Structure formats: C-alpha cells, structure tokens
Amino acid sequence: MSDSWDQYAADWDSNEDVRAYADKAFASLTEVVNPAGMRVLDFGCGTGQMSERLAPVVQALVALDSSEKMIEVLQAKQLAGLNTLALELTADSIGAEPLLQQPFDLIVASSVCAFLPQYEQTLALLKTLLAPNGVFMQWDWQSEGEEGDFGFTPQRIEAAFEQAGLETVSVSEAFVMRSEQGEMTVLMGVARNG
Numbered sequence: 001m002s003d004s005w006d007q008y009a010a011d012w013d014s015n016e017d018v019r020a021y022a023d024k025a026f027a028s029l030t031e032v033v034n035p036a037g038m039r040v041l042d043f044g045c046g047t048g049q050m051s052e053r054l055a056p057v058v059q060a061l062v063a064l065d066s067s068e069k070m071i072e073v074l075q076a077k078q079l080a081g082l083n084t085l086a087l088e089l090t091a092d093s094i095g096a097e098p099l100l101q102q103p104f105d106l107i108v109a110s111s112v113c114a115f116l117p118q119y120e121q122t123l124a125l126l127k128t129l130l131a132p133n134g135v136f137m138q139w140d141w142q143s144e145g146e147e148g149d150f151g152f153t154p155q156r157i158e159a160a161f162e163q164a165g166l167e168t169v170s171v172s173e174a175f176v177m178r179s180e181q182g183e184m185t186v187l188m189g190v191a192r193n194g
C-alpha cells in the first residue's frame, strides 16, 4: 500500500485551491453527464472532494484511494451511501474486492492520473470496471509536452484511451486555475467503454 499521500490528508480539505478545483471539475462533469441514478467510482478520491459533490445525487458511490489516511478523513465525513476502499488497484485487488464486482456507469479521476506511475495500465484496469457504454472522466494539469513538464498533453490522453480500448468522447480545456504563480489549465478527458 502506498503511503506517499498520507502526509497531505489532514490538511487537504483546508486548501482553498483543492476545493475550487473540485467545484470546477464537478461543474464540468455535469456539462457532460447527468450522474443522477448512476453507480459511480471515485478513483483516487483523496478526502472525497468529488465524492461529497456526487453522493447526494448518485445511486451508489464507491471511493477508492491508495492512501489510508486520505480514506480515514473521507470516512469521518460519513457521507450517506458511500463505500470506501483503501487499496492499490491491481488485477488481483479487483478480483478480491466485492465492491468492485458490479460494473460502474461512471468512473471519475480528479487530479489523479498524472500521478500514476503506470497511467495506461491503470486505465486498462479501470476499463474492466466500467459497464458497457460506461463513462470514464479525468481532470489533470495540461502540459506543453516539454521535457520535465508535469501533466498531460491532449494527445497523450487520447493515445492512452485508445491503448486501453476506450473510445475518446472529448479531451478539452475544462477550466483554468489562477494563483500568484500564474494560470494553469486543467484538461478534462472523457472516454466511453464502447
């Protein structure tokens, strides 16, 4: 189990930018899908910024993160209808976890994928959790594709979707985050399990 994010858990929700990012990501989500009545997986949920916004409307919600401390903060919120999982997503953990046996209509990954050491392989695992026609959505910093850049180019996301066997619906500039350091664009990638 990875604990590299544990140190951020206690203060994660007090960061104004974290909350603003989640507000904007959720707003962009609702422009693409109506999550009402859906069975949803919040992958890399952290303290549940997206889960908090999804829980009141979805039919079922599973929130998964590899950081036990992040999951502890989320559990303390006692969101109605929420199930949590503190685990690394692997073929074995998927097979062993009852909460992952029923397919999801929607999987969201808000500011997660760019941190994954094996983005393409993880997407392929997430595809196995999607219902036919189910939707995957990710939000990540846009990169210019230069050496040392963090984040993704739209081309990288589209190529990863294709490699994972997902159909690209759209990859777009969803919103901009502003700080004293300047502006950073967030890309939203949307794919369908065709």
Ligand SMILES: C[S@@+](CC[C@H](N)C(=O)[O-])C[C@H]1O[C@@H](n2cnc3c(N)ncnc32)[C@H](O)[C@@H]1O
Pocket (backbone or CB within 6 Å): 005, 018, 022, 043, 044, 045, 046, 047, 048, 049, 050, 064, 065, 066, 067, 070, 087, 088, 089, 109, 110, 111, 112, 115, 116
């Ligand atoms: C930048 S935080 C975003 C948290 C949350 N989605 C949000 O918007 O506030 C990235 C999260 O991804 C989680 N994460 C990183 N790699 C992961 C993996 N392989 N499986 C599950 N979660 C992972 C981290 O533990 C961390 O909570």
